[in-house]
Amino acid sequence: MTMEEEAFGIGHGDEILWNSNIPPLLILIPILFSTIFILRSHLKKKNNNNNKPTFPLPPGPWKLPIIGNIHQLAAPTSAGVPIHRRFADLAKRYGPVMHLKLGETSNVFVSSPESAREFLKTHDHNFSSRPYMPSAEIIFYGAKDIAFCSEGEYLRRMRKICTMELLSEKRVKQLRPIREDEVNKLMKLLSSSAAGEAVNLSRLVVSVGNTMTSRAAFGKIRELEGSFLPVMHRILQALNGFNVGDIFPSSRLLRRISGAERLMKKLHEEADGILQEILDEHVSRRRRRAEGENRAAAEDDEEDLVDVLLNCTDNHLEVKAVVLDIFLAGGDTSPIVIEWVMSELMKNPEVMEKVQREVRHVFDGKGKVMDEAYFSKLHYLKLVIKETFRLHPPVALLIPRECRETVVVDGYQIPAKTRVFVNSWAIGRDPKHWTDPERFLPERFLDSSVDYKGSDFQLLPFGAGRRMCLGMNYGIAVVHLLLANLLYHFDWKLPNEMKPEDLDMFEDSGGTLPRKNSLCLIPIPYHAT
Numbered sequence: 001m002t003m004e005e006e007a008f009g010i011g012h013g014d015e016i017l018w019n020s021n022i023p024p025l026l027i028l029i030p031i032l033f034s035t036i037f038i039l040r041s042h043l044k045k046k047n048n049n050n051n052k053p054t055f056p057l058p059p060g061p062w063k064l065p066i067i068g069n070i071h072q073l074a075a076p077t078s079a080g081v082p083i084h085r086r087f088a089d090l091a092k093r094y095g096p097v098m099h100l101k102l103g104e105t106s107n108v109f110v111s112s113p114e115s116a117r118e119f120l121k122t123h124d125h126n127f128s129s130r131p132y133m134p135s136a137e138i139i140f141y142g143a144k145d146i147a148f149c150s151e152g153e154y155l156r157r158m159r160k161i162c163t164m165e166l167l168s169e170k171r172v173k174q175l176r177p178i179r180e181d182e183v184n185k186l187m188k189l190l191s192s193s194a195a196g197e198a199v200n201l202s203r204l205v206v207s208v209g210n211t212m213t214s215r216a217a218f219g220k221i222r223e224l225e226g227s228f229l230p231v232m233h234r235i236l237q238a239l240n241g242f243n244v245g246d247i248f249p250s251s252r253l254l255r256r257i258s259g260a261e262r263l264m265k266k267l268h269e270e271a272d273g274i275l276q277e278i279l280d281e282h283v284s285r286r287r288r289r290a291e292g293e294n295r296a297a298a299e300d301d302e303e304d305l306v307d308v309l310l311n312c313t314d315n316h317l318e319v320k321a322v323v324l325d326i327f328l329a330g331g332d333t334s335p336i337v338i339e340w341v342m343s344e345l346m347k348n349p350e351v352m353e354k355v356q357r358e359v360r361h362v363f364d365g366k367g368k369v370m371d372e373a374y375f376s377k378l379h380y381l382k383l384v385i386k387e388t389f390r391l392h393p394p395v396a397l398l399i400p401r402e403c404r405e406t407v408v409v410d411g412y413q414i415p416a417k418t419r420v421f422v423n424s425w426a427i428g429r430d431p432k433h434w435t436d437p438e439r440f441l442p443e444r445f446l447d448s449s450v451d452y453k454g455s456d457f458q459l460l461p462f463g464a465g466r467r468m469c470l471g472m473n474y475g476i477a478v479v480h481l482l483l484a485n486l487l488y489h490f491d492w493k494l495p496n497e498m499k500p501e502d503l504d505m506f507e508d509s510g511g512t513l514p515r516k517n518s519l520c521l522i523p524i525p526y527h528a529t
Helices: 003-007 024-051 083-094 113-122 136-140 153-166 171-172 174-192 201-218 223-239 250-259 260-290 297-300 304-310 316-347 349-363 372-377 378-391 472-490
Strands: 097-102 105-110 407-409 412-413 419-422 490-493 520-525
Touching: 003 024, 003 223, 024 153, 083 097, 083 105, 097 223, 097 349, 105 113, 113 316, 113 419, 136 201, 136 260, 153 316, 171 174, 174 472, 174 520, 201 223, 201 304, 201 316, 201 472, 201 520, 250 260, 260 304, 260 316, 260 407, 304 316, 316 349, 316 378, 316 412, 316 490, 349 372, 349 472, 372 472, 378 472, 472 490
Parallel strands: 105 419
Antiparallel strands: 097 105, 407 412, 490 520
């Protein structure tokens, strides 16, 4: 071996020798640590395999790279089929807990009461947050509303404001004059319609629902309704269903190419400009009250929901985000329930006759204004509403929840960040829990304790658990009042000699579940004897 070979640690046959100039310990230490790390990882994996069996993901259809299962939902055979029905059909094949990959998001769809109980009650805390959705971030001021905000202190604070102040039972009662006033206007409008002429009942109840919500939120500030309500309608349409930005949340390029981000920003700017004007007016009015100006006008001015929010928070972005929630939820869902109730009653004349007989028995001789105290006597009407919730929940797919930590549910592993959708439409038609599930039969609830208030997972129109809809009491009050008046003051006929069996019951597709085609009926005034 030459001096050069010895200096560089090279021996015969290119075998590596230790360089005598490098301390052997510095070479052994990394080798030793690497060996220990490999052994520990191997032992840990072995122990995990022995002590914690690997649970599979929920079953689901085959997936393609990048797009996942999008191609199956967009297949020609699915054209025209509402999205909640497509998920329900897939669940019949793959089970009530089904996994789908939509873009880069991992999703689980729940379609049975038993599985819904596991996600919404047993593991409610782990599934109480919301996924990051760029559309909601843009529209709701960084998801500062209640429906889309993440689990945490902010949600707890806003829920407390809603349950104690904004949508409390006391507040719902205080808003009763607004409900009665708008319903009476509708009754007069229907009474003045030409005899034998059909009216678009769907459009009328949506208008009444929006006006009630507008007056409850903004009080006497009415001049901006004409521009605000159309923006709300366009926002609701944009948020419905699945858009590219929400299923590829990390790809800003796709959001730009699809136009989704640009549309959301445009709608947000339009809504924000109107809300800011309304908020400025409320702040100015509150300042004048505090300074003692125009005291007489202030005494006549009822406190509206914006005032309530301003009493609870100084953050105007929070106020505007919650007001958007109120409009998008309150102005749309109650009218949807009403048009489906009336649709089912027209489809089932014997049920219509029975419920009208009850309403007229309770309110005949009570005067033109219906006292809500008597609604407790409308037992059969409540069954009709329950049965409508079962077949036509106003929101077919509940707003998605997000798994906070990896957990095993129903024998399946649900990884962290997975989105969970509960298909309330499919649950309401589960043949394991409902006899003859496609039939409209209010009597099924006669001897049943099942209710829609979040404790019975066979019926989930308002959801359940921590993220249950907070506006249930307000929505039910609107539904009861409107239906009682429609059924008391008018008999109803289908136009053009249409028979009940010819009335279509097609649903629209999206986040909410209205009729695809408007319900047009002929009102015939009822005169009490």
